[in-house]
Amino acid sequence: MSTAAVSHKRRSTLRGATLPKWSPWAIAGGALAVAIGIGMGAGLDSKVQWGLIAAVLFLLFTYGIAAKVEGRRQAKDRIATSLVWVAFLLAVIPLVSLVWVTVSRGVKVLDGYFLTHSMGVVADSEPGGGVYAAIIGSLEQVGLATLIGAPIGILTAIYLVEYGRGNLARAVTFFVDVMTGIPSIVAGLFILSLMLIFDMQPFGFAGSLALAILMMPVVVRSTEEMLKLVPNELREASLALGVPKWRTILKVVLPTSIGGITTGVMLAIARIAGETAPVLLLVFGNPFINNNPFEGAQASLPLYIYQQYSQSAGANAAYDRAWAASLTLIAFVMILNLAARGIARWKAPKSGR
């Protein structure tokens, strides 16, 4: 390391010279000033170009100054730091924009009327109408999917953790992994192929089946992790008292991990609540209220968003409804997420970590 401590003679000579803490800000300011100068001088009218020039200049200045004062290695370190920060800021822009736009445009028409009325005969280009039918459809489809998917997922996880040894358990583990990666539209096509064979028309429960398929692997994975956290001493103590294994599982293992399991199920619900593709194929959408998931096409919140976007040919009223429905859906998913995390923290196993 170079020992030339030019600017900071007061400091210990054992450490190499370092730039003062405010130097990145100073360099950024300088780069910005020069960039504006270049931009004005060359007559570039795009502010984005000014920003890009400033960013490139900032990197060059940082490298040059740091290399001169602190040495090449420190200069590289500073470049890496800047790049990591830039990557972070770059990624934040679209994500913040997504949340901001959804909220700001969604609140325009989102009110009590919107939540308690359906589209009915309201034309796509007209204002009015709402998501009531879609909410009913979504709740019923997701609820039925949960009734099917969650028990199967939890039981499978219990099998894998408490009983599973040998080839069957290995096969189940492998195929749960495989199932996790199935695109939602393929799950929809699977149920569709069954419906084609039995010559059925779209109905809500068909969507539930596809959603249940998507839900199961998620529940299995999370429940498995939670059951593994239950300390073995608890099981052994219960078994040593002569309690049958199945009662040990039901009365000792599951109550200990119930918080984590609930969290996993709620996260899985949040995931399937936003699925559009299988619902599009199997439930079809319906502007009227249909309370029966076992007969006739139903509406669904994500599908409602898609249809308001794609069938409206650019009508502003429909776009407003799409944003409001998006906000409703995001709010639903986020509340589930936050509640799930809250439960996880509240009911976390006290020991075993």
Added chain:
Amino acid sequence: MDISTQTTDASPPTPPPTEAERKRAARGATRPGDRIFLGLTRGSGILLLVIMAAMAVFLTYRASLAISKDHGNFLTTFEWNTNLNPPVFGIAVLAFGTVVSSIVAMVLAVPIAVAIALFLTHYAPRKLSGPIAYVIDLLAAVPSIVYGLWGALILVPHMQGLYGWLNDYFGWTGILSWEGGAPRAMLTVGILLAIMILPIITNVSREVFRQVPQMHEEAALALGATRWEVVRMAVLPFGRSGVISASMLGLGRALGETMAVATVLSPSYDIQASLLDPGGGTFAQNIASKFGEATEQGRDALIASGLVLFVITLVVNGAARAIIARRKEYSGANA
């Protein structure tokens, strides 16, 4: 349980177990409740396998119906006219579009996601990194249709400037030339997919980077390494397999994404050489947008294309899992 029937020299002699007792011990589950419960749990495990098998069988069955009627070549035809009699369709354009959009998404998302994961674990102030990680966790849960709506109404208009700039400076390459159509092309799709898979890759990578042994980093620091050198020499090599598997999971998501592509892309059945010219399509997008007008024959054709997508995602996910399994100790987060 079997241990109880064994005797050692030191223990007092026990009466030899009866035939019934031995049978019970061998079976493990002795009480009726145990047997029922084991049956239930094992049954649901088997049910999962049955569902997977049924999925493969029924998709293949319907797909074979469609392909046997196809008058084009299923793999090479640039057309999707399933309502004709006889139907003519092929997946060439869809396969191309799926691969291209996913590659664009990966090229953009993986470096940025890794950088964000590094930012959260090694660069950000402690106070900041916790909440940011939490928010990114939540963003992974935003439904894809919302990304699609945002992409179509907000991202697409904002791409105009970038498209013009790319055409001005890189148009000569051919793959970045632009004829001035609406920017509903593969590049926009790739960017939107990248934004969507960013939270997933970031989350998994962050978990992996967090598991880098403190000792490795401290050893590097003690040798006088700068922070970047610590990252390059201790963190990245340790996390490599985890990052690869995270990327593969993201790739699986990008390959099968439906709604975001269906809202943003303006599809056609030909292959555009340039990423900036609208056209092309992906498997999932094609299924969503052709489903409405499809007859039963058309639906079978869509199922055939879905089967191809199914196989592709199986291969990608299988590869990701294999990488995780091979170096399990490095990726406890998701294995």
